[in-house]
Each structure stands twice: as C-alpha cells, then as structure tokens.
Amino acid sequence: MDFEVYRPGELTGADRAAWTALQQQARAAGAPQLANPFLSPEFALAVGRCRGGVRMAVIREDGAPAAFLPFQRSPLGVGRAIGLGVSDAQGMVHRPGFLWDAQELLAGCGLSVLEFDHLVADQKPFDGGLSGRHPSPVIDVDQGFPAYLERLRAQSPKFTRTTLAKERKLGRDVGPVRYVHDERDPAALRTLMGWKSAQYRRTGRSDRFAHPWIVRLVRQLFHTRTDSFAGLLSVLYAGEQPIAAHFGLRSESVLACWFPAYDPEFAKYSPGLVLHLRMAEAAAAASTAYLDLGRGEKDYKDSLKTRELLVSEGWVMRPHPVALGHRARRAPVRALRNAVVARPELFEPADRLLKRVGRIRSGR
Incomplete structure (x- = not known):
C-alpha cells in the first residue's frame, strides 16, 4: 500500500476535499454507512484539537487518495478508533471496492493494535479481530x-x-x-x-x-x-x-x-x-x-x-507484546459489560443499582 500518516494540521486541503467527496459518493456507491458524520474529516480534526495522538492515514493509488483512516495513537503504539468512547461510527472511508491489508496498515501506522467499539459494516480486512456485533437503530x-x-x-x-x-x-x-x-x-x-x-x-x-x-x-x-x-x-x-x-x-x-x-x-x-x-x-x-x-x-x-x-467492536493486532497486553486488559471488561447488557436477569438489577447510586450522588 502507498500511504502516508499525517498529524491533523498536516492534512492538505486537497486530501480533505477528497475525503469529503468519498463520503458524498458513498450512498450512491452502495455504502451509506461511510456517509456518517462521525467518519468525516471535520470530526477527526475536532478531536485532534482536543486530544493528543490523533493521526490520519491516507492511502493512495497512482498518487490519488483512495482511503482515509483517522485514529489515535499512544506513545507505546496502542491505536484507538478516533474518538473511541464517544464516536458512534468508526472505520476506513474508502472508494468502492477498495481492500487493504490490516497487518500492513498497522505496521505503516506504527501500531501494534487498533481498537474499535463502533466499527461500521463492510470493513472486511478488520473482521478477523471482531468480538461482537451490535444493533444501531x-x-x-x-x-x-x-x-x-x-x-x-x-x-x-x-x-x-x-x-x-x-x-x-x-x-x-x-x-x-x-x-x-x-x-x-x-x-x-x-x-x-x-x-x-x-x-x-x-x-x-x-x-x-x-x-x-x-x-x-x-x-x-x-x-x-x-x-x-x-x-x-x-x-x-x-x-x-x-x-x-x-x-x-x-x-x-x-x-x-x-x-x-x-x-x-x-x-x-x-x-x-x-x-x-x-x-x-x-x-x-x-x-x-x-x-x-x-x-x-x-x-x-x-x-x-x-x-x-450493525456496528462491531474488537481489535486488529500484530504479534507484539504491547498488543497482547492491551487485549488481556481490555477483553474481560468488554466481555463482562456485554454479558450484563445482553441478559435482562443481569442488566435489570445492575441498572437499579446504578440508579440507586445516582440518587445518593444527587442527594435525592
């Protein structure tokens, strides 16, 4: 893959326009999920003004942009989808039919792992690391x-x-x-x-x-x-x-x-x-x-x-100690949360407990 990784202030106006054009064409191209505003350059740039470690990978074909992946990177090479925890749509914005090698992408971005919690549909190169799919009405x-x-x-x-x-x-x-x-x-x-x-x-x-x-x-x-x-x-x-x-x-x-x-x-x-x-x-x-x-x-x-x-959660990893440690720390938390949310006999008592704590915290 021919790609470059930019800091937010380094993204050119031409690349930003190309990113926007891919989103504008997504619905007609049969990929309406890529038109979500959480996948826009404006959202990525705004996160970059509020958080450190924001990067944008631009993948080119014959010199022209074919795909864009915004992410956040820690000093140890742990990658997170842009705005993880607050963004409701994550993934690669790309031209129709474009495929990429996830391992090559991680290596080029200097990442050992890349985590998602709202990965949009049809991001097939990332499918191997997904641990769950969830409805988004x-x-x-x-x-x-x-x-x-x-x-x-x-x-x-x-x-x-x-x-x-x-x-x-x-x-x-x-x-x-x-x-x-x-x-x-x-x-x-x-x-x-x-x-x-x-x-x-x-x-x-x-x-x-x-x-x-x-x-x-x-x-x-x-x-x-x-x-x-x-x-x-x-x-x-x-x-x-x-x-x-x-x-x-x-x-x-x-x-x-x-x-x-x-x-x-x-x-x-x-x-x-x-x-x-x-x-x-x-x-x-x-x-x-x-x-x-x-x-x-x-x-x-x-x-x-x-x-x-449907949106998915999980991570794509390279064989690296940092990636293994990150998954070992995060996987049990995600599994427990999803188990509680999915089972009414667990969720309802947990929800009542949270509301009781909320009443105490609010002085009610």
Whole structure:
C-alpha cells in the first residue's frame, strides 16, 4: 500500500476535499454507512484539537487518495478508533471496492493494535479481530416524514397516538410548542449539557461532560459548519421555555443522534419523544436519508426505529507484546459489560443499582 500518516494540521486541503467527496459518493456507491458524520474529516480534526495522538492515514493509488483512516495513537503504539468512547461510527472511508491489508496498515501506522467499539459494516480486512456485533437503530426518512409517520402508526399505533397527544397537551398546559432544528444560541447548548450531566448523575452513569475535553469537543463541533457537515443543536420549546434538546452531527445524508436530554420537570409530556419526531420531520425536509440513533438498548429507540444497522467492536493486532497486553486488559471488561447488557436477569438489577447510586450522588 502507498500511504502516508499525517498529524491533523498536516492534512492538505486537497486530501480533505477528497475525503469529503468519498463520503458524498458513498450512498450512491452502495455504502451509506461511510456517509456518517462521525467518519468525516471535520470530526477527526475536532478531536485532534482536543486530544493528543490523533493521526490520519491516507492511502493512495497512482498518487490519488483512495482511503482515509483517522485514529489515535499512544506513545507505546496502542491505536484507538478516533474518538473511541464517544464516536458512534468508526472505520476506513474508502472508494468502492477498495481492500487493504490490516497487518500492513498497522505496521505503516506504527501500531501494534487498533481498537474499535463502533466499527461500521463492510470493513472486511478488520473482521478477523471482531468480538461482537451490535444493533444501531435508525429512522428512515428518505421517503418523507408523512411516509415515516404512517409506518410508525402501523407498527406502534398506541405509542404514536399517545406521543402526539402529549405534544398537544404540552402546548395547552405550558405554552405553544415550537421546534428549532438548528438552534445557534450557545446558551441553549449549555442548558442541554446541564440536563445531560444531571441525567448521567441521576442514573448512576459516568458524566461525560465532567471531562473537559468532551466539553471542548462539543463546543468546537457546535461552531463547525461546512456544506457537508455541521454540529446540529435542536431544541423543543413550550412558550419561550426550552423543554428538550439534542446535539448531534449531520452530513449530507445522515443525522447522527448523540446527546439528547430534557427538563425532567416536564417528563410527563414525554418531551424527548416529541423532540425526536420533530427532528425526523425536519431531517426529512432537509433531504436527509436517515437518523442514526446509535448503538444501545433503549425503549424509545425500539419504538421509533424503522430498521437497524450493525456496528462491531474488537481489535486488529500484530504479534507484539504491547498488543497482547492491551487485549488481556481490555477483553474481560468488554466481555463482562456485554454479558450484563445482553441478559435482562443481569442488566435489570445492575441498572437499579446504578440508579440507586445516582440518587445518593444527587442527594435525592
């Protein structure tokens, strides 16, 4: 393979344009998963401004870029997918039909191991190291919002009827319901992060916004806007009061859902569900193909989805002591977590315990 590895500031404008062009062509080429905004140069560059060790491998054919792989590298040569832990789509962005040798790629990047937790489909050279595949529900809106709503009524009539009724009741009780698909007020972003932090603490989960680099990343992406990419803040208002909000990333054809939250004072109106329906309506009007709700078992995702994609986790390795040590440390943690999530008899007691811890932590 003819390839070079760059630091974020070294990527040329021509290479960045070629990367974007591959994403724009992905849907027509039968690889819509490569159009996900988490696979964009904008996301990789934003992570590079917030985290060390970010690199971008550019693979060329006859001097022209054929594939791009962003990753993070430790001083010991341990590689992680870009934004591992917060990114919902990972992998190589490449031209149709392109194949690569995973071992050669690792060697050229100076890596002994490369770890993924949301590897998108059809990355065959990486398949040998995968340890599990997981559903990532999506909402298809390429046929328009009325078609999606009709499908939703057919598959979940009570859910749809109840959610729409709660939206009307919210308008009567609190104030006229107003939705802003692309809210540019930074104060609204701060409100969303405050709600999400409180939700993490309340449910006993690790608070992502307690990590300064994630806060910086979200703020950077909020201010990143190109023709093919943007950080998108969507807000549901009742009267002049924000009730629910979501921050995600959009490409030309995919809206990647990321951080949804709502004011728990208005929980009885299911504002998060109302927000997602409004997001789907606005995304359809913007000619978006689908909303990717992200990996993870949630009742609201099951109710809203039209189908599921698959994302994978695991690692590709070279025979190296560092790689073996990394896998020995990480594999048991991943296996335990996946076993708990997959088995209701384990997940439900663990979830109750986390919520109990969250109530104690919140002083409730």
